[in-house]
Amino acid sequence: MTTQLTSKDGEVRELNDDDVKDMRRMAEVLPTSLQRSIGQRGKQQAPTKVKTSIRLSPDVIDHFKQQGDGWQRRIDQALKQYIREHG
Template sequence: MASKTKGPPPEDYDPAAPLTDAEIKTLRPAREFFAERGIPMPVPRKVGRPRQDENKVRVTMRLDAKIVDHFKNQGPGWQTRINEVLAEKVAKSR
């Protein structure tokens, strides 16, 4: 059985060689390439989280160490839990 692995590339092989004029003349827009093959044009995926309806505001505040420790000891999401406690307090005061 013949080996499927190829030997090392020739010494003069350059994987990042600049395109020749002949190669540049054969280039065409990606839309044409995909249309010829009946393949839909790839759409780049959106990166990151989806936008929320209600944006949050970044703040810097100083809290007692006991308060921060209490929420951090409950595990990940401690900042969200602080936000929930404050939101409850605001809702009750209305």
């Protein structure tokens, strides 16, 4: 018997060992058109950004990471605002 993964309210329950054993590979359940490699990005929706490496102070990184996901985007926005104000 399969136990529902979600409640009537749509809340997802914690997966257990049996759930993991019942999982199937992506290739078995998705059509080829929807499959992609793990870590492979989909088509860019916005203009492509430039990948770079930059050294920032730990307190700067901590500040943005404490606000949750999207911390790199927020750093980008903060730098754009600086350019607008000081450009």
